[in-house]
Amino acid sequence: MKKKLLIVFGVLIIGLLSWMGYSSIKKLDQKAESEKIVQRLSSFATKLKLENINTGQSTIFIYFNSDCHFCQWEMKEIQKNIEKFEDYQLMLASFEPKSEAIRFLNEHNLSAYYVEAHPDLLTSTIMGGVPQTFIYKNGELEKHFKGEVKIEAILQVLR
Amino acid sequence: MFNTNKLYLYIFLVLAASLLSYILQNHIIKENLIIEYFQEQMGYERILRMIETRKEWAWLNYLFLPIIYLIKFSLISFWILCGTILFGYKVTFKSIFKVIIGAEFVWLLPSLLLIIWFGIFDTNYSFNDIQYFAPLSLLSLFEATTIESWLIFPLKSLNLFEALYLLILALGIKKILKMDYDSALSFTLPVYGSALIVWILFITFLSINLGG
The missing domain is CATH 1.20.5 (Single alpha-helices involved in coiled-coils or other helix-helix interfaces)
Known part of the structure; x- marks a missing residue:
């Protein structure tokens, strides 16, 4: 038995x-x-079905969620330093419902940078948790940060 | 060691492992190493805050250690008990459990070696050196920072300490099953070996599916 x-x-x-x-x-x-x-901003944007993207401009794409406290810190820092991003294309995307994401970004005056992508597309294209920062120069991925990242580190990559 | 009272052995093991963990956390993983490791990405104040949080919650490691040991010993004992049933031997769970506690002392050696190595011989080390320190393992044959992260655990797990653990475990099995050492080894190798393979596959599965 x-x-x-x-x-x-x-x-x-x-x-x-x-x-x-x-x-x-x-x-x-x-x-x-x-x-x-x-690796390429154009394939990334196509996969996420993002519209009106200038693939030639230096770009900072941040994947976030309003519940994550690292993301909350990150957004606070971006808000404080927003003038330093003037020359770059800043895109903020989240897998949570649009209304939630916008409400959170409004708290930091960043809702203008929100880009809408389907949650399934986001989670199947970007592996791992939030936050993640993708930095593109001349349409190519220059640096990918996982976890919170200081503003100077982002700007240093873009310079 | 296999003759000592089970509870005393367990308490001694927990105390020894806690002491090694304390030395490692407070004297080997120094704050400047953590700062150096994270400073490319994080601000100085954020790193200090992270270090503070790590210190505040350090007591949890010591609290959970005996519980983690209990779970680990129970799982291995259960697996070996299944092996004894399959091979037609009669032995109690309690006696296997005691053997497992005794054999666990082998796993204090890698931590001890790490402390001695970085504490005395290679004092100019980085946080990465500690993370990937895996002497006598398959991982030591590779440049750890260049291989896929999910391969780290299996390569680190296949090491000579595991072989030593198996030999000591076979000694305990020899005693409780009252057989010669060769027979005990012939029993322990497939039974513990299969448990190790299942464990490595399980952790690798988690690191692939939950890791970034």
Whole structure:
């Protein structure tokens, strides 16, 4: 009886491992695809179906969520230093509902920089959590920061 | 070691691991290393705040350590108990549990080695050096910063300490199953080896799917 139970347990473990293996391979493929897409602003914008993007202008794309306190800090810093971004294209995108994102950005006077993208497209193109900052120069990804990033570090990449 | 009282052994293990963790956190991972590591991306005040938060919550590590040990020992004991049933041996969960506690002392060696290495021999180290310090492991054959992050754990896990752990575990198994060492090793190798493979695959799965 015990041995039979063990065999069932063994089969369950093998089944679980197979599923984990399959999911991992799928996820790694997705990550590789995502890395390729974010390399160029044009492919990134096309994938996210973003409109009116100037792919030739130096761009800062920030992926955020209003609940995340690193994002809250980041937005506060951008608000304080907004004049330093005048020459650049600033884009702020979130996977939360538009109304939530706009309400949050309004608190920091940044709603003008909001870009709307479908949450599924965002989460399938940008791997990992928030915040993330993508910096493009001449349409090419120059630097990708994961987590909060100081303003000087962003500007240093753009100079 | 396998003859010592189980509770005393457990308490001694927790105290020893806590002491090593304390030395590591307070004397090896120095504040300037953390500042240096994060300063490219984060502001100085934000890093200091992060260090403060880390200090404030450090006690949680010590609080959870005995609980994590209990869970770990229970899982390995359960797996080995399944192995004994499969191979037709009779032994209690309690006796396996005690063997597992004894064998766990092997895992104090990598921390001890890290403290001795960076504390005495290589004192000019960076935060990255500590993160990827994995002597006698497959990871040490690669340049850790250049390989995919999800490969770090499996490569770090395949090391000679794991082999030493297996040999010591087999010693304990020999005692509780009352068999010769070769037979104990022939039992321990596939049973513990399979547990290790499942664990490595599980953690790798999590790092791929939850990591950025």
